[in-house]
Amino acid sequence: xxxxxxxxxxxxxxxxxxxxxxxxxxxxxxxxxxxxxxxxxxxxxxxxxxxxxxxxxxxxxxxxxxxxxxxxxxxxxxxxxxxxxxxxxxxxxxxxxxxxxxxxxxxxxxxxxxxxxxxxxxxxxxxxxxxxxxxxxxxxxxxxxxxxxxxxxxxxxxxxxxxxxxxxxxxxxxxxxxxxxxxxxxxxxxxxxxxxxxxxxxxxxxxxxxxxxxxxxxxxxxxxxxxxxxxxxxxxxxxxxxxxxxxxxxxxxxxxxxxxxxxxxxxxxxxxxxxxxxxxxxxxxxxxxxxxxxxxxxxxxxxxxxxxxxxxxxxxxxxxxxxxxxxxxxxxxxxxxxxxxxxxxxxxxxxxxxxxxxxxxxxxxxxxxxxxxxxxxxxxxxxxxxxxxxxxxxxxxxxxxxx
Numbered sequence: 349x350x351x352x353x354x355x356x357x358x359x360x361x362x363x364x365x366x367x368x369x370x371x372x373x374x375x376x377x378x379x380x381x382x383x384x385x386x387x388x389x390x391x392x393x394x395x396x397x398x399x400x401x402x403x404x405x406x407x408x409x410x411x412x413x414x415x416x417x418x419x420x421x422x423x424x425x426x427x428x429x430x431x432x433x434x435x436x437x438x439x440x441x442x443x444x445x446x447x448x449x450x451x452x453x454x455x456x457x458x459x460x461x462x463x464x465x466x467x468x469x470x471x472x473x474x475x476x477x478x479x480x481x482x483x484x485x486x487x488x489x490x491x492x493x494x495x496x497x498x499x500x501x502x503x504x505x506x507x508x509x510x511x512x513x514x515x516x517x518x519x520x521x522x523x524x525x526x527x528x529x530x531x532x533x534x535x536x537x538x539x540x541x542x543x544x545x546x547x548x549x550x551x552x553x554x555x556x557x558x559x560x561x562x563x564x565x566x567x568x569x570x571x572x573x574x575x576x577x578x579x580x581x582x583x584x585x586x587x588x589x590x591x592x593x594x595x596x597x598x599x600x601x602x603x604x605x606x607x608x609x610x611x612x613x614x615x616x617x618x619x620x621x622x623x624x625x626x627x628x629x630x631x632x633x634x635x636x637x638x639x640x641x642x643x644x645x646x647x648x649x650x651x652x653x654x655x656x657x658x659x660x661x662x663x664x665x666x667x668x669x670x671x672x673x674x675x676x677x678x679x680x681x682x683x684x685x686x687x688x689x690x691x692x693x694x695x696x697x698x699x700x701x702x703x704x705x706x707x708x709x710x711x712x713x714x715x716x717x718x719x720x721x722x723x724x725x726x727x728x729x730x731x732x733x734x735x736x737x738x739x740x741x742x743x744x745x746x747x748x749x750x751x
Contacts, residue, residue: 368664369635377410379403381637383655388647389429396660397424402437418451420444428468428476436476438465443478454478459492461485462504466521469508477516479505484518499533500526509550509558517558519547525560527573536569541576543567551597551605555732559605561594566607577709582620582627583609596643600665601650608641608654617641619654619663624704624734630663637661678737684749691721691737700738705731725750 374381378396385397396403401414401422414422421439428436435446442455442463455463460478467479476487481504483496496502501523509517516528524537524545537545544562551559556571565580582592595608600621610617617639618631632639638658645653650665679692691701697719703712711728714721725733728750737744 369630370662370664371635371637372405372660372662373637373658377405378660379412381659382657383642383660384424385427385643386645386653386655386660387427387429387435388645388653389435390431390433390648392647392649394645394647394653395427395429395435396655397427397437399423402427402435413446413451418444418453420453420455425465426468428470430470430476431474436468436478438468438478440464443468454487459485459487461494461496464504466504467507467519469510471508471510471516472514477508479508479518484508495528499528501535506547507549509552511552511556511558512554517550517552519550519560520545521548522546525550525558536573541567541569543578543580548594549597551599553599553603553605559597561597561607563593565592566594566597579622579627582607582622583618583629583631584627585611585614585616589614595641598644598646598652600646600652601648606644606646606652608644610639610641615639619644619652625702625710625736635661678744678746680735680737680746680748684751685725686751687724687726689723689725689748691723691735693719693737693739696739698737698739702736702738704734704736705729 372378379400380398383396383398387395389395394405401412402419402424404411413419421441423439424437425440426438430436437444440463442453442460443465445452454460460480462480462482464481465478466481469477471477478485483494483500484505485492485494500518501520503520503522505518506521507519511517518526520526522545524535524542525547527534536542542560542562544564546563547560549561553559558569560567560569565578566582568577580592581590591611592609593611595610598606600606605622606619608619618629618636619641620627620629630636636654636656637660638656640657642655642657652663654661681690697717699717700715701713701721702710705711712723730750733748733750735746735748
């Protein structure tokens with residue numbers, strides 16, 4: 349499930365590492381502690397994919413579905429909840445669609461280009477894109493259309509994402525990512541700036557940055573599709589090990605990018621989120637159910653659910669975001685701005701200001717500890733920026749547009 353970034357003003361509590369983690373195991377109702385994939389649907393039911401079936405958790409009750417109920421196979425590889433709350437699951441034997449009452453199966457005899465399903469994603473128009481080991485198949489509710497080599501890399505499709513133009517971005521296991529504008533397929537790989545050819549997931553934020561998860565870390569392609577920014581140490585490990593293979597990517601209601609990471613040869617892993625300036629990570633030392641992280645999902649309350657091979661963890665939102673009248677005296681204007689940006693606070697001195705562009709690069713900082721600031725933004729590129737205003741007891745985060 350890909351959450352939409354809300355363009356709101358929030359006050360972020362300073363306790364960045366304060367969080368509550370709740371773990372779930374078979375003793376609590378899970379079908380199996382080895383959870384292969386996880387998804388939160390529109391109603392905040394959490395779906396768990398295991399090797400013995402799929403399971404729904406509504407916060408109180410557990411409901412399991414298997415081949416006896418209509419699933420094509422019990423070994424679940426991927427789950428996706430559509431915008432109408434229908435659930436799609438992928439297996440090595442095809443895909444199954446659940447409308448809340450009945451399961452319908454699709455395989456290579458009924459529209460799929462292959463039974464080995466690697467991903468399922470929904471486009472803005474409600475179309476379902478099923479990535480397989482041979483390419484991708486699109487289902488519009490009535491008809492199927494498939495794309496494969498030579499338009500897509502022969503290794504298949506691990507994920508599909510959609511930008512603001514409705515263009516498609518396909519993640520390939522061995523061939524980088526491919527952009528499809530409806531007419532032309534354009535590949536991006538290590539020759540263009542990707543960290544690795546092995547792409548595990550891809551997510552487009554609502555500034556049209558493409559967050560590309562690879563076997564070596566995260567590559568972020570900007571909205572103009574010209575520049576990559578690399579993140580290779582999201583989950584910090586002791587030197588000299590720095591490899592950060594990405595398993596899954598999600599975005600929360602505050603626009604923060606979350607990723608799950610697992611380093612197989614070390615048997616260590618965790619989750620991390622990008623707050624616009626730095627990565628914060630969580631692993632078993634913080635209370636996660638296990639190090640072998642298989643995936644993550646974020647519900648409508650911004651709870652982060654993490655699937656591992658030894659149970660499931662729920663991380664309560666960190667940090668919490670609030671909007672309170674006591675911070676209404678902090679004003680940043682004009683917005684949009686193309687010359688000088690003014691910051692005024694009537695109640696207390698501002699300790700520090702940091703401004704970041706939409707890729708998280710620091711473009712301005714000031715720690716003069718004063719009430720009023722004027723910031724020259726005339727030399728900045730047009731676009732969205734994030735201003736963190738640090739007071740004695742909070743950090744106020746505001747978004748501004750430079751014209």
